[in-house]
Amino acid sequence: MTDQSKHEVQFFTLHGKRRAYVKAGEGPVLLLLHGLACDHRTWLPVIDELAKKYTVIAPDLLGHGVSDKPRADYTLGGYANGMRDLLTVLGIDKVTVVGHSFGGGVAMQFAYQFPERTQRMMLVATGGLGPEVTPLIKFIQAPGWFPAMGVLTLPGIRHVETLALRSAAAYGGGPLRKYTRDLAEVADILESWKDRRTRFAIRHLVRAVIDWRGQIVTMSDRAYLTEAIPMAVVWGREDQVIPVRHASNAAALAPELRVEVMADSGHFPHKDHPEQFARILDDFIVTTEPATYNRARFRRMLRSGMARADTTLASVDTALTTA
Incomplete structure (x- = not known):
């Protein structure tokens, strides 16, 4: 990421590990999660525009950017916990979480582990929707x-x-x-x-x-939980890293979500067309009500989801692995 950030990189130390992030703007909070081997600078083309209306938090995930790179937990669950801790340190209770590529997997895990803190979720050229990925x-x-x-x-x-x-x-x-x-x-x-x-x-x-067959982690077994959280998927039509057809997989798993496929764009649609991306994200927020966590509703969804999974999960997983 060769762009030079004009935003001050801030740090906090948690469990002995230093984490980096930038914070800009005021208003409802957006948590922007970068992809594999990237850092917060991947969001620089959109941060200023979004910060006109929102509080933007863009961290360097552990092992990336100028955050520490220790021998540590690099699982999706570990990253989701780290984002919860960052928000807690900053005094932030609820966010719209936006994840790109691997960061989309972290976003999905965050929403699953902490639904009470997730208002909406946008996945950008995300992992977790099928096995295919660039060799x-x-x-x-x-x-x-x-x-x-x-x-x-x-x-x-x-x-x-x-x-x-x-x-x-x-x-x-x-x-x-x-x-x-x-x-x-x-x-x-x-x-x-x-x-x-x-x-x-x-x-x-x-x-x-x-692994050698491709992506291991999939949202197919928990996609029904997105019924409680507004969700959108954005992809570049010419993505060579993760196939754009995975956006259709997402639509099959969660029929209520929004899908935007951006023309003349690859794996980084937020960098290829930042103004259009910022408009799509803003429209998604403006036209949806933030999710409100209800434990009883979540319990009902889990119970109904278990029954639903018995009859539908096998066919969905077959579709994902053969797409």
Whole structure:
């Protein structure tokens, strides 16, 4: 993420681990969760526009950006707990949570674990809706990935690679554009992997959610709980990391959700078309009532969901794995 943030990065230390975040604006709170190997800077194109109307909280997840990179819990549940703790430290009770890619998985886990703190949920090119994912991410959990990246991120080699990637992103147009669009972000990720601690964290994170067959974690078994929380899905039509057809999987799992597919966009629609993305998010918030947690209702949903899962989950999972 080569963009330079004008927003001050703030820190808090929890359980001995330092976490970073930026905070901007005033109003209803948006929690923006970045994707795998990214950090809060992925949201820079939209933070200022959103901050005109909302309080925007954009953290660096543990193991990313300038947050600590310890030997720690890099599961979705661990990240969801970390976001609850951040909000508690900041004195924030309820949020609309927006998650991109892996951050979408964290957002879904957060909403599941802490429905009383979740007003709405927007998933952007999210994981968790089907097994397919680019092979480049699958390779991260391979035994030889760590030492190979140690070589590929040596100064001379890394500089050539990142220059080539950024040049392809800048000049690769026409029919190749859908393949070159996101290569500048790939270059930024490769640059961050020069840090051995970052590679360690990313490897452990990926092993928690992906194997050789693809994504392990799925929302299909708990999608019925989204009936209580307004939900939207945004995708780039030319996403080469996670297929855009997963947006249809989401619609099948949660018929009440909104789906927006952005043309001329890849895996980072919020960066490709920030003004349009900000409008979509604002409209989603303005036109939906925030969820109100009710324990009795949640209990009823769990009970009815167990019965529903017995008859529908098998067919949904089959659809997800064959899509």
